[in-house]
Amino acid sequence: MSTIDLTIHAEIRTDMGKGASRRLRRSDKLPAILYGAGQEPVALTLDHNKVNNMADHEVFYSQIINLVIDGESHEAILKDVQRHPFKPKLTHIDFQRVKRGEKLHTNVPVHFINEETAHGVKQEGGVIAHHIAQVEIKCRPRHLPEYIEVDVANLKLGETMHLSDLTLPEGVELVELSKGADHDQAVVSINAPRVEAAAEEETAEEPSAEVPTAKESEAEDKDAE
Structure with missing residues (x-):
């Protein structure tokens, strides 16, 4: 602190x-x-x-x-x-x-921990992607945290943590979640490296070699003569 x-x-x-x-x-x-x-x-x-x-x-x-x-x-x-x-x-x-005794609304930063040793990074070669840097919270003054800690140790490649996955300090609520399930924003995810993803896209888009028909082969043979 x-x-x-x-x-x-x-x-x-x-x-x-x-x-x-x-x-x-x-x-x-x-x-x-x-x-x-x-x-x-x-x-x-x-x-x-x-x-x-x-x-x-x-x-x-x-x-x-x-x-x-x-x-x-x-x-x-x-x-x-x-x-x-x-x-x-x-x-x-x-x-x-x-005002003591009344809840306040404010933004606090998000701190990510265990990023280098996260399952999806260390064992699967993924890359961490942060989607938010702070969250809006509601709490009484005595419960106001300095930041919200997000532990990504168990996050795997292709997985995403949302607001509803966060562990909050005592007495702290997330304002966005009080607005409904459709406000459950993404917080952090582990994605495949861009180079690998780009290579997969290029492979998928590369046209397959066409096999010439019998007539085309015959025409090519005559041209060669």
Whole structure:
């Protein structure tokens, strides 16, 4: 588990508008907003460089963040990040309040383990194919996992693991599965190597040699004379 400190000190922002936001960014400040839990949204100002460094860590996008506003702590999760189109800078962040005792909806990453030793890879020469990188979950804050682990050790060539095959931590539900069986997405599969598959396709498409008829053979013999 990550040990990164997810505490962000913020100030309430009263100067609003695009011009005010541009001035903030020029001074290495980051505009943000905190909303949710039945309370009024609050516009915030953050230290850009501190938050930008946090954004390099996976847990920043999936774990509860401690926002300290005027000395008061507020638990929140990240809901949206806007970035500069070509500079390595953030331009705006949305946070959603976390209310203890109520379930929250958020995305967490998927971590695949035992890929190199998977049955379909080590014994059958297959290639791992990832179909998703994260999943949307629903759980109470105390059950929020850092990631969902997917063990592919027993996956064989040609097989696919779906959302319904995942082993979930206590108290965690997959949002997609609550929508019905047709939302049981593929998560990971083991396929035949592309070179081998392409060779099989070429063999299947290669035309078979035609056997000349008796008349064609006779005509060829006369031409040869």
